[in-house]
Every structure is written in C-alpha cells, then in structure tokens.
Amino acid sequence: MEVWNLPVFGHELWELLGAPRVEADRRAGVPEAQLAEQLFPALTSALEQLVHRHAVDAVWLSGGLAGLEGFEVGVAKATSKLGCPVYVSESPRFAPVHAGLGLVAARTPLVLDVGQTSIKCASPGAQHVFERDLNQLPRLFIGMPRPTDGHHIVVAVRFIANALRTCARDLGDLTVEGLCLALPCPLDEALVPGGCTYGWEGHASLVADILEEAALPGGGTVLVLNDAELAAEAARMELRKHKHRRILCLTLGFGPGGALLITSTSPGK
Numbered sequence: 001m002e003v004w005n006l007p008v009f010g011h012e013l014w015e016l017l018g019a020p021r022v023e024a025d026r027r028a029g030v031p032e033a034q035l036a037e038q039l040f041p042a043l044t045s046a047l048e049q050l051v052h053r054h055a056v057d058a059v060w061l062s063g064g065l066a067g068l069e070g071f072e073v074g075v076a077k078a079t080s081k082l083g084c085p086v087y088v089s090e091s092p093r094f095a096p097v098h099a100g101l102g103l104v105a106a107r108t109p110l111v112l113d114v115g116q117t118s119i120k121c122a123s124p125g126a127q128h129v130f131e132r133d134l135n136q137l138p139r140l141f142i143g144m145p146r147p148t149d150g151h152h153i154v155v156a157v158r159f160i161a162n163a164l165r166t167c168a169r170d171l172g173d174l175t176v177e178g179l180c181l182a183l184p185c186p187l188d189e190a191l192v193p194g195g196c197t198y199g200w201e202g203h204a205s206l207v208a209d210i211l212e213e214a215a216l217p218g219g220g221t222v223l224v225l226n227d228a229e230l231a232a233e234a235a236r237m238e239l240r241k242h243k244h245r246r247i248l249c250l251t252l253g254f255g256p257g258g259a260l261l262i263t264s265t266s267p268g269k
Contacts, residue, residue, distance in 0.1 A: 001228065001257075001258035001259055001260055002186075002258070003046065003050065003250065003256050003257065003258035004018075004255040004256055004257065006046055006049065006050070006256075008042050008045045008046055008049075009041070009042065009045065011042075013042065013046050013255070013256055014254070014255030014256060016039070016041075016042035017039055017042045017043055017046065017065075017252065017255075017256050018065075018252075018253070018254055018255040018256065019064070019065065019116075019117055019253060019254045019255075020254070021038070021039070022035055022038075022039070022065060022068070025038055032068075032069055033069050033070055035068050035069070036065075036068040036069065036070050036071040036074050036075075037070070037074055039065065039068075039252075040074060040075065040078035041078075043075065043078065043079075043252075044078050044079055044082070046256070047059060047079060047082055047086070047248075048082065050248055050258070051082060051083065051084060051248060054246065054248060054260055055246060056084060056246040056247060056248040056260070057084050057244050057245060057246055057247070058084055058085050058086075058087065058239065058242070058244040058246075058247045058248070059079075059082070059084060059085070059086040059087065059247070059248045059249075059250065060086075060087045060088075060089065060235040060238070060239060060247055060248070060249045060250070060261075061075065061086065061087065061088050061089065061092070061250050061251075061252060062088075062089035062092045062093075062095050062096065062231050062234060062235075062249070062250075062251050062252070063092055063093070063231075063250075063251040063252035063253040063256075063257075064092065064093050064115075064117070064118075064252070064253050065092075065252035065253060066088050066089060066092035066252050067092040067093055071088065071092075072088040075088060087235075087238070087239065089234065089235075089238060090238060092252075093120060093129075094120060094122065094127055095231070095234035095238065096111075096113045096120070096182065096227065096230040096231045096233070096234045096251075097111040097112070097113045097120050097121065097122035097127065097230075098111075098122060098127075098234065099230060099231075099233040099234035099236075099237050100113070100122065100180035100182065100223075100230055100233070101122055101123075101124065101180075102233075102237070103180050103223060103230075103233060104178035104179065104180050104220075104221060104223060105178065105221065106176075106177035106178030106220050106221065107174075107177055108123070108124065108171050108174045108175065108176055108177045108178070108218075109123065109124070109176075109177065109178040109179065109180065110122075110123050110164065110167050110168060110171075110176050110178070110179050110180070110216075111123070111179075111180040111181075111182075112160065112163060112164060112167070112179075112180070112181050112182065113182045113227055113230060114160055114181070114182060114183050114184055114227065115132075115184055115227065115253050115254065116132070116139070116184050116196060116197050116198075116253060116254030116255065117131070117132055117253060117254045118130060118131045118132055119132075119159070119160065119163045121163055121164075121166075121167040122167075123167050123168075123170045123171060124171075125170070126167070126170040128163070128166065128167060130159070130162075130163045130166070132159070133159075136155055136159075137152070137155055137156060137159060137198070138152075139197040140152060140197055140198065140199035141197060142195045142196075142197075144199075146199045147199075150203075152198070152199050152200075153198075153199070153200050153203055153206070153209075156198045156199075156200060157206070157209045157210050157213050158213060160210050160213075160214075161210055161213035161214035161215075164179075164210070164214040164216060165214055165215075165216070168214075168216050168217075175216075175217045175218030175219075176216045176217065176218040176219075176220065177218055177219070177220040178220040178221045178222075178223075179216075179220070179221070179222045179223070180223045180225075180230070181207065181210070181222065181223070181224045181225075182224075182225055182226065182227040182229070182230040183196075183206075183224065183225075183226065183227060184196045184198075184226075184227045184254075184257070185198075185200075185201065185226070186226065187224065187225070187226055190204065191204075191206070191207050191224055192204045192206075193206050197254070207222075207224055226257075226259075227251065227257060228249065228251055228257035228258055228259040229259055231249050231251045231257070231259060232247075232249045232259040232260075232261045235247055235249045235261055236261055236263065244263060245262065245263055246260065246261070246262055246263075247260070247261040247262075247263065248260060248261075249261055
C-alpha cells in the first residue's frame with residue numbers, strides 16, 4: 001500500500017511524517033521529549049483518510065519513529081476520536097525481523113529488514129542494526145537522476161551483503177538454513193524492485209546480486225518481500241489475541257509505509 005505520498009496539509013506525507021522531518025526538528029533545537037508531538041497532526045490526518053478509505057477496525061504502528069520518547073502516550077491522545085484502536089508495536093524497531101524468524105521454516109534462519117536509513121537484522125538469539133552511510137550511499141529520491149555507471153547499486157548490494165555476513169557469524173559453526181529479506185520498495189512477481197532512495201528500481205538481478213556477494217554458507221529457502229508486508233506479519237503476531245478483521249499497518253521510518261492486514265477470526269485460525 002503506497003502511503004508515503006498521501007496528500008496531507010499541502011505536502012506529501014513523508015515530508016511531515018518521516019525521519020527527515022525529525023532530523024530537521026532536532027537541528028532546529030526541538031527537545032527530544034517534544035519530537036513525537038510534532039508528528040501527530042500529520043499522522044492523525046493521514047489515519048483519518050486511510051481508516052475511512054480502507055474501512056479498517058484497528059491501526060498498528062511500528063518503525064523507528066514509533067520509538068520516540070512519549071510516542072505511545074501521545075498517539076493515544078491524538079487519535080482518541082479516530083473511531084478504532086491504535087496500537088503501537090511492543091518493539092517498534094525490531095518487531096518485523098522478529099516476525100520474520102517465524103516465517104522461515106529453518107533451524108537457523110536469518111532475517112534482514114532493509115530500511116532507507118538502516119538495516120535491522122535478527123538471527124536466533126541476536127539482533128543488529130547497520131546504519132546507512134550517506135557518504136557512501138546518498139539518498140536518491142524518486143525523480144532524481146541516477147549515476148549512469150550504476151555504482152550506487154554496487155555499493156547498496158555490498159552494504160546489504162556485509163550485513164548478511166555479519167549476522168551469519170552469530171550462528172557460529174552453524175550454517176544459514178533459511179533467509180527472509182525485506183526490501184523498502186515494491187517488488188513484482190519476478191522480484192524486480194521498484195523505486196526507493198537506493199535508486200535500484202528496475203535492476204532485475206538485485207536479489208541474486210545480494211546473495212552472490214554475501215556468499216553465505218548453507219542454503220535453504222530465501223523469502224523476499226516488501227518491508228511493509230513483513231511489518232504486517234509482525235502485526236498479525238502481536239494482535240492475534242484480538243478480534244480485528246482489517247488492520248492498517250503503518251511503518252514510520254524514513255517515510256511511512258503501509259499494508260492492509262485482513263485476518264480471519266474463525267476458531268482455530
């Protein structure tokens with residue numbers, strides 16, 4: 001579900017509800033305890049549109065911005081008139097990778113959640129964050145020209161592959177038996193990526209290049225999906241005891257991503 005460009009207050013949503021906005025507020029001297037508060041008008045406006053448009057009966061929020069000081073308490077107040085409950089993930093930054101461990105049928109899985117600002121990684125008993133070096137990997141916004149020599153894709157592939165190798169070392173002498181790889185862009189059935197700030201849209205061999213560069217020992221299943229889809233799986237796990245049928249899942253990071261989770265409330269499902 002594409003929500004990053006949702007029109008809100010004369011802007012695209014990512015401009016008012018994303019990491020660049022928070023970074024700008026920090027530079028302007030906004031106290032840490034007030035950063036989350038600056039996001040609530042845009043978030044509330046976006047939720048009012050999306051809840052009505054998709055007829056959802058719950059909202060689930062994750063991502064780095066959902067971990068800001070005071071976010072959970074503040075969002076409860078800001079959305080009190082929304083008409084449906086708004087849940088904040090129990091682990092806003094790592095919930096998706098933890099959910100990914102359950103998606104891979106393997107004794108020794110690895111999960112990588114590639115974001116626009118960092119990579120989150122999990123293996124059984126360990127988790128890591130790898131921050132994106134903007135000097136090496138500058139943000140290439142949609143519509144900006146891409147380097148004609150494609151070196152930005154090579155650097156991005158190495159960044160992800162290095163994260164994979166580092167996480168694999170957590171397994172010690174064990175080999176990787178399954179991998180879940182979430183990417184911050186649309187993917188078609190052939191895994192050709194769409195646009196994001198890594199600038200790799202249309203690079204058909206992206207996933208194959210990452211796996212070849214990582215050269216992980218072992219084998220097994222490789223599950224590739226969009227990062228918002230992985231977040232929706234985390235929402236499914238966290239809200240499984242509730243009886244919601246349609247859940248709007250938003251990831252709040254560099255820019256908001258969205259997924260619509262439709263669940264079954266039948267007994268045994």
